[in-house]
Amino acid sequence: MQKVTVVIPAKNEAQSIGELVGQIRAGRWVDEIIVVDDGSTDGTGEIAEAKGARVLSHPYSKGNGAAIKTGARHAIGDVLVFMDADGQHKPSEIPRLLSRLSDGYDMVVGSRTSSGQANFGRGVANRFYNWLASYMSGQKVKDLTSGFRVAKRSLFLQFLNLLPNGFSYPTTSTMAFFRAGYSVGYEPIDVGRREGKSHIQPAKDGIRFLLIIFKIGTLYSPLKLFMPASLAVLLLGAGYYGYTFFSMGRFTNMSALMFTTSLLVFLVGLVSEQITTLMYKDTDQRDSGNLDRDDVD
Template identity: 65%
Template sequence: MKLSIIIPAKNEANSLKSLIPELKLLSVASEIIVVNDGSSDNTSEICKEHNVKEVLHPYSKGNGAAVKSGAREATGDVLIFMDGDGQHRPEDIHKLVEGIRSGYDMVIGSRNAEGQANIGRGFANGLYNRLASYVTGHEVKDLTSGFRAVNALKFREFLYLLPNGFSYPTTSTLAFFRAGYSVSYVGIDVKKRIGKSHLKPVKDGVRFLLIIFKIGTLYSPLKLFVPVSLSVFLLGVAYYCFTYITQGRFTNMSALMFTTSLVVFMVGLVSEQITALMYKNDNS
């Protein structure tokens, strides 16, 4: 089984100069690919010094774009993705590889509470995990972890879905679940990152939620449309009861809520049928 390690990096030279030698000492991968996402530091010099493959972006395209570039360039049967900021421990790679050898298509390094950057981000990640678990119908332990091993062929099936920003772990995890591929988690410890984080919590947090809804509507529309439809319907019933008791009549607002509830449900039902047809075409 041929392994390719892919490291998206933007101005991560300080951590790469120690991370790359550590990876080479392990001798687990046939190639190490650093995707230089428009760095302004000496990342290129470090790649040349340690004789690793560099994929150079002339300007910053985003973490997801770097991951896609690395996946296209890699020649391995299994792709190992890890951050270039020094948080992920090279010795944990064997845990991911063991999962792949056991038959899983994606193995994700799951961080514990101590591994979160701060309390706020830990709370947000917990929320994302619960939402994703609902959408997929499977337990999602760490939706946003960037440390993972994947089957190369199956991962490339979803490259067109992956955004160019920081939401690639979210999208790839949900896509694997909904496509029926096997996903597993292994516990990992993370170190303090070297340098400044490129993540923008508010902007990228909203983006993570939008990605969850995007995948939900693509693979399981009724799980999103039915709760909305039911909520509007119940609100209409409550308002009708109120107006009937206080005014003795059925109002236009109640009629509007009932109609909206029906329309939302029908849109979800049609979306579900379209999704089923899409899978039927893919499998034929």
């Protein structure tokens, strides 16, 4: 029988953490509840501990991703359940996500509906992330940024070095599982209203999420990102050359610059592809080693 650990990163979530932990314990679906107190100043850790959670405290705020890493390292469970501490995720849906692992999935993500998005802008952004991730991975990605998910701990630990300390660990972990050839499934979930104040800052985190778009590409298959960009610059240079040739009868420096830029973008993508392959080399070797040991046994 596999043990299950719930990992909840929390920063100043005193309004919701107590009820969340209480609901999880009442359901008796899991063996351990870990609340990672990421430098809270409102007593979040004390409330969670009083409700029966195992609390791991950061001396200062390190970020959502860092809290996830801490919880994953210290968990006793063979399966990890990740949830947000703001009250949006419903503990009653944990069994549904866990049951999907028996269907052959290595990670199951709670997929939010359009009505479950925080606001219209966030909904549009998430749909764009999902489309980009689907293009990069060649797989249908229904919710790239959902923080409600379950995963096999032994596999999740392989990618801790790739996860950012801040936002967005869901994006990175999903793409890492796809890149390594693991199976990722989706289960529809309902999302409630958030308790307390969101830690996301639209201006600052908007730029950060924009960088995530490029990170998705470079993390999974850089050439899928760099090749279209290289081709676009090449076609632009060819079009400009055609214009200057027929209007002025000459080849201009601007056309040369565009052709050179196109080549450089392609070469950067090629090098990035090799680096990405090396990033996952250790994971592939560990998998081969595990298969070899299984054969011996």
